[in-house]
Amino acid sequence: MQYMLLIHADETAFAAMPKAQAEAGLAAYGAYTKAMNDAGVLKGGDRLRPTAMTTTVTAKGGKAVVVDGPFAETKEQLGGYYLIEAKDLDEAISWASRCPGVHHGAVEIRPIWAA
């Protein structure tokens, strides 16, 4: 099965971090990504730019409305994602629990809706 790991965290905390700490954090993500790649479970994934860069589109009366900012204002924001292939939920949990994101936020596991 495929699962999406969605990393939710307070993006302002990262922005306020001292440079050395931020670099260490990114290195941890790098190692994690490599580990998943080496294990052959990684199907894709990326880090997302902060919500200040977000644009949201809805439609009102058939007309697209474009607004600045995220769909929902929350304390934690979606900061990145991984798409992985796992044999079952336990394997997905085991990968998610190694994600550095669990220590500074939460990792949500969403099964992909396979046809």
Add this chain to the structure above:
Amino acid sequence: MNGSEVFRATERAARESYGRLVAHLAREARDLAAAEDALADAFALALENWPRDGTPANPQGWLATVARNRLRDAARRRATASRSLETLTMFERDLRSAVRATGVADRRLELMFACAHPAIDPAMRAPLMLQVVLGLDAAAIGAAYLVAPATMGQRLSRAKAKIRDAGVPFRVPEPEERRERMSFALEAIYAAFSNAWGEAFADDPRGRDLSTEAIWLARVAAALAPGEPETLGCLALLLYVDARRPARRDPVGSYVPLSGQDVSLWNGAAIDEAERLLSAASIMGRPDRFQIEAAIQSAHCARRRTGATDWPAISLLYARLYEITRSPVVAVNRAVAVAEVEGAAAGLALLAEVEGEGGLLDFQPLWAAKAELSARAHATEAALEAYGRAIGLERDPAARAFLIERRARLAH
């Protein structure tokens, strides 16, 4: 066998092998609801065929094979469309391969672990197990949980859909995780039992039914994982408590507190079985919450032989249990036990600590204990007030009547 005998035999096979078969099939199909549907079809086919052809030598194997074929076809049907001819050939082939069917491996433990998976809503773990391991229908489970059958049915299907769509595995977890996962399953069983045991159900046959089913689940867990002391401790605990059921009410239906129960009414056979389980668990040298609670119940039940209650031992066990659980319920029970050993004042001091932690203003046992201990300490004002709160929070009429009488006696 005539028709109704066959019907009964099939029903018996259903009851005895339901969980085993569902577990087996669900593990293959990774889909609980589909496994149950396929099994229902197999039972229907059995009712058609067994009266005519005789009950097969291995009814479980027969049912498993029919259901497995049904599952495979259902999966295939999702891809293709045409049906009626296919259904006929399906029936034929089901019967042929069922004749060849052999034993069915017991996969119920895997099934329990799936039902008690941390990804499943904790409130739904026990209902799920009751349905898929024991074959109870949504109406019976709903009745036991005081929930409308349709609502319970919806919640059960939602939980099964989660198991299927999220890929919850049908597998005994790796050793490092097994203990924690096992405790999720046992917690759920224990919660079902306590729910049924609560005073609200004391006079209600639905309570007795659910606690019997919960004991049954605990039996399955203990039988399938006898090397895990927690499973033995849990079953022992449930048996000790349930053994006292006949003594909870006097002949006119009034509430009888544990201290006033006629020990000759306790179920001796159940207590003996619990004793054996508890000693088997304790030699494994891995005490856990269930084992300690079972030991406390064992100490209470020893009154049957000794005529007295070993309160110092009980209060030590509660202290140990509180270290593990930090549960306010345990803290209240511990205070009551300490009061028996060191006097009411010591018990009241512990209760004040519990009360100080807050969040327990509507916790009835706290007020009942406070009332009782205050009365013993001759703090009449405090006792009357605490009795008032305990009475106001009590759900069971018999227990309420008991408290009202105590309060009235104190007020005079």
